[in-house]
Amino acid sequence: MRIPGTPARPPHRRARSARSPRPSRPTPLLALGALLASLVSATALAPTAQAAAPPTGWVTVAAGNSGKCVDAAAAGTADGTAVQQYACNASAAQQWQFQATGDGYVRVGNRNDATKVWDVSDVSTADSAPVQLWTYGGGANQQWLPVQEAAGTYHFVNRNSGKCLDVPSASTADGARMQQYTCNGSAAQSFGLDAAGGPQPPAGTPDFGPNVTVFDPSMPASSIQSRLNQVFAQQEKNQFGAERYALLFKPGTYSADANVGFYTQVAGLGLTPDDVTINGAVHAEADWFQGNATQNFWRSAENLSVNPTGGSDRWAVSQAAPYRRMHIRGDLQLDDGGWSSGGFIADSKIDGQVRSGSQQQWLSRNTQWGSWSGSNWNMVFVGDVNAPAGTFPNPPYTTVAQSPVTREKPFLYVDGAGAYKAFVPSVRTNTQGTTWSGGNQSGSSLGIDTFFIVKPGATATDINRALAEGKNLLFTPGVYHLDQTLNVNRADTVVLGLGLATLVPDHGITAMNVADVDGVNLAGLLIDAGTTNSETLMRIGQSGASARHGADPTSLHDVFFRIGGAGVGKATQSLVINSSDVIGDHMWLWRADHGSGVGWTSNTAANGLIVNGSAVTLYGLFVEHYQQHQVIWNGNGGRTYFFQNEMPYDPPDQGSWMNGPTRGYDAYKVAAGVTSHEAWGLGSYCYFSANPSVVADHAFEAPTAPGTRFHDMVTVSLGGTGTISHVINTKGGPSNSASNVADLVAGP
Incomplete structure (x- = not known):
C-alpha cells in the first residue's frame, strides 16, 4: 500500500468524474x-x-x-x-x-x-x-x-x-x-x-456452489441489481474477511450498476467481451476510504463491454485488482480524487481517454485506447496501441512496442448451444493490441466436464484425487485450508480460481507444487500463508529442473500471495520458479503492512520471489515488504516488464536489517553469475516508519555485464521517511528527506 499524503512529487488532484448511480440496499422480498x-x-x-x-x-x-x-x-x-x-x-x-x-x-x-x-x-x-x-x-x-x-x-x-x-x-x-x-x-x-443469493441460476448452469451467481438477460433487472447491491454492501469494506464472490453474466445485454468490492469478480461469460454488454457501470470506488484508493485490493472486472452512464467509468484501485478483456465504450478514470497505487490493465480496449489521475504507477499490456492522460512515478506500456509519447523520466513513461511472449488468462464462457466451457488462449509472440478485437482468437476450449469444480468443504485429498485422475481444477469462491500440498503433475493442466479463491496451507506445508512439465495454467488464486511457517508457498518445477518449455510454457495469471493481514501468517519464500520459460502475468507478493498479525516478528517472510529457471518473463510484478531480498533472480535470460516494490516499513533498527556489511536488502537482486537479464520500468519505495534512520544502500543490484540491462528506474523515500542511498549498485540516488525521488534511465 501507499501511505497517503507522502509522495514528494504529489499527483495532481482532479475533480471526480461523474459517478454512476449509487446502489441502494435490497428491499424485502x-x-x-x-x-x-x-x-x-x-x-x-x-x-x-x-x-x-x-x-x-x-x-x-x-x-x-x-x-x-x-x-x-x-x-x-x-x-x-x-x-x-x-x-x-x-x-x-x-x-x-x-x-x-x-x-x-x-x-x-x-x-x-x-x-x-x-x-x-x-x-x-x-x-x-x-x-x-x-x-x-x-x-x-x-x-x-x-x-x-x-x-x-x-x-x-x-x-x-x-x-x-x-x-x-x-x-x-x-x-x-x-x-x-x-x-x-x-x-x-x-x-x-x-x-438472498440473487436470482436462481439459469437452467443448465453447473453447480458452482453458494458463492457464484450467474445472471441471464431474461432475469428482471431489479433482481440482478439487488444481488449486485447485496454483495457490494457486504464487500465494500471487507478487506480481510473470508467471504468470496463471483458474479457472472451470460451473453446478452443488461442494465446494471456493478460496484465491485473486495474479493469480488465481475465477469462476462462470452467468448469475447462484446458478447456481454452492460449499460450502466462496472466500477471500483474508494468512498469507504474517503477517496483514497491505496487499499482497494483483491477484486477484478473481466470480459465485459460497458456503455458507461455519463460516458465515463471508474476503476480506482491499487494492487491485485486486474482489469482484463474489458471494452469500455467511453472514458476510464483510474483514481477517485484521492491517492491511488495500482495497477494493471491487459487485453482491453477503451474507446475514449484513460485518465490515470493520482496513480503512482501502472502497467498496461496489449491494450488500446483513444488517448492516455496522466503520469506520476512509473507508467509502463507494453504492446499497447496509442501508447503516450514521452521519454522517461519526463514524463515517466516506459514504452515497449510489442510484448515478446504472452499467454492470456483462461476464462469461462457459454457457447452457442448453452454449454459451459473454459477457453485457454494460445501463446503469442511479438504482439500489440488485444487478442479479441480482430475476431479470431487462437486457443482451445475445454468442456466443463474436464474440471473438478472445487466448492467450499472440499479437502486437499479430494482435490489431489481429481488431479491424479487427470482433471483440471475450477476453484469456486471460498477459503480452502489445505492439510497436504496440491500436486499438479500433468502437462497443460488448468487451475482456474473464481472470486479470488484462497488457499491456506496449514501445518507449514507448501500450498502447491507444479511439476516441471509443459503448459500448466494457474489463474485467479490468492495464496494466504498459514500460522505455521511454510518454507515455500508455491513451487513451479522441482529444484534443478532443466527442461525447456518455450513452445508451451507454464503461466501464472493474477496469482497473489499474502503473508499476514487476515491474521498471523509466516512463510520463508512465497514463490519459487525452478522451471524455464515460465510467463508471469500480474502477480502481487505482499508481506502485510497493515491488518491483523502484523509485526517484525509476527508475519515473518524473507523473500517474495526466487527465479532459478531460464528465460522467465514477467509482466506486472508487485513485491512488497519482505524482510530480506524481495526478489532474487538466479536464472539467465530473464525479463521483467514493470516492477513495483516497497521495502519493509518495520525494521526496528539498522542492526536488525543488515545483509552482512551492506545496509538493508535489495528490492530486486540479479545474482552475480547471471550473464543476461533485462528489465523495464522499475520502482522501489521506502517508508521506514518504525525507525526513519534506517538506510538501504541500494534498491537494485545486478552484475555489470553486457547482457544485463535495466531501463527506467525510480526510487522514492515516501515523505522522506528513510533513505535509499543508490538506485542500482552504486549509481543514482539518493532518495531521502532532502530529495525524495531519484530517477535513473539505465544501469547498471
Whole structure:
C-alpha cells in the first residue's frame, strides 16, 4: 500500500468524474411474504388446513428486535452447530430455504448444506431450549410453522413444542443463540425475510456452489441489481474477511450498476467481451476510504463491454485488482480524487481517454485506447496501441512496442448451444493490441466436464484425487485450508480460481507444487500463508529442473500471495520458479503492512520471489515488504516488464536489517553469475516508519555485464521517511528527506 499524503512529487488532484448511480440496499422480498401467507393464516399458531407448497428461493431471516440475521455459527455444517443471530453479511451461512413437510409446516435448511436444518435440541418442549443445525430426519422438533404478521414479518412455531423461535432476552448482541420460547408477540420473535443469493441460476448452469451467481438477460433487472447491491454492501469494506464472490453474466445485454468490492469478480461469460454488454457501470470506488484508493485490493472486472452512464467509468484501485478483456465504450478514470497505487490493465480496449489521475504507477499490456492522460512515478506500456509519447523520466513513461511472449488468462464462457466451457488462449509472440478485437482468437476450449469444480468443504485429498485422475481444477469462491500440498503433475493442466479463491496451507506445508512439465495454467488464486511457517508457498518445477518449455510454457495469471493481514501468517519464500520459460502475468507478493498479525516478528517472510529457471518473463510484478531480498533472480535470460516494490516499513533498527556489511536488502537482486537479464520500468519505495534512520544502500543490484540491462528506474523515500542511498549498485540516488525521488534511465 501507499501511505497517503507522502509522495514528494504529489499527483495532481482532479475533480471526480461523474459517478454512476449509487446502489441502494435490497428491499424485502414482498412476493415471498405473499407465498408464505398462503401456508397459514395470519394469526394461527397451529395449522387448520393443508397449506400450499412453500417458496424454494433462498432468503435471509432477520430478527425484528436487533435487525441481525439468523446465522449458522462460524459457517458450520456439523450436527450441533449453533443457530445464532449475527450482523447480516450476505454469506451462505445466513441463507435459508423453506421446504414443505406437510400440513403447512416447513423444514429450514442452510445454504452451506441444505440437509442441515433448524432443530430444537434434545426434542425439548421447554422454554429456552437452544436451536441448532442437525441433519434432517423428519422429527417434529425440526419442523416449523411460518405465521405471517400484520407488518409482513413472520414468527415461526415449532411443531413439537408449539413454542416460537426467539432471541434470548431480546438480545442485540452478535452470537446470541436462538432458542424456543412461549409465543408472546414480541419483536424478539418477529422476523423479516429478504431475498438472498440473487436470482436462481439459469437452467443448465453447473453447480458452482453458494458463492457464484450467474445472471441471464431474461432475469428482471431489479433482481440482478439487488444481488449486485447485496454483495457490494457486504464487500465494500471487507478487506480481510473470508467471504468470496463471483458474479457472472451470460451473453446478452443488461442494465446494471456493478460496484465491485473486495474479493469480488465481475465477469462476462462470452467468448469475447462484446458478447456481454452492460449499460450502466462496472466500477471500483474508494468512498469507504474517503477517496483514497491505496487499499482497494483483491477484486477484478473481466470480459465485459460497458456503455458507461455519463460516458465515463471508474476503476480506482491499487494492487491485485486486474482489469482484463474489458471494452469500455467511453472514458476510464483510474483514481477517485484521492491517492491511488495500482495497477494493471491487459487485453482491453477503451474507446475514449484513460485518465490515470493520482496513480503512482501502472502497467498496461496489449491494450488500446483513444488517448492516455496522466503520469506520476512509473507508467509502463507494453504492446499497447496509442501508447503516450514521452521519454522517461519526463514524463515517466516506459514504452515497449510489442510484448515478446504472452499467454492470456483462461476464462469461462457459454457457447452457442448453452454449454459451459473454459477457453485457454494460445501463446503469442511479438504482439500489440488485444487478442479479441480482430475476431479470431487462437486457443482451445475445454468442456466443463474436464474440471473438478472445487466448492467450499472440499479437502486437499479430494482435490489431489481429481488431479491424479487427470482433471483440471475450477476453484469456486471460498477459503480452502489445505492439510497436504496440491500436486499438479500433468502437462497443460488448468487451475482456474473464481472470486479470488484462497488457499491456506496449514501445518507449514507448501500450498502447491507444479511439476516441471509443459503448459500448466494457474489463474485467479490468492495464496494466504498459514500460522505455521511454510518454507515455500508455491513451487513451479522441482529444484534443478532443466527442461525447456518455450513452445508451451507454464503461466501464472493474477496469482497473489499474502503473508499476514487476515491474521498471523509466516512463510520463508512465497514463490519459487525452478522451471524455464515460465510467463508471469500480474502477480502481487505482499508481506502485510497493515491488518491483523502484523509485526517484525509476527508475519515473518524473507523473500517474495526466487527465479532459478531460464528465460522467465514477467509482466506486472508487485513485491512488497519482505524482510530480506524481495526478489532474487538466479536464472539467465530473464525479463521483467514493470516492477513495483516497497521495502519493509518495520525494521526496528539498522542492526536488525543488515545483509552482512551492506545496509538493508535489495528490492530486486540479479545474482552475480547471471550473464543476461533485462528489465523495464522499475520502482522501489521506502517508508521506514518504525525507525526513519534506517538506510538501504541500494534498491537494485545486478552484475555489470553486457547482457544485463535495466531501463527506467525510480526510487522514492515516501515523505522522506528513510533513505535509499543508490538506485542500482552504486549509481543514482539518493532518495531521502532532502530529495525524495531519484530517477535513473539505465544501469547498471
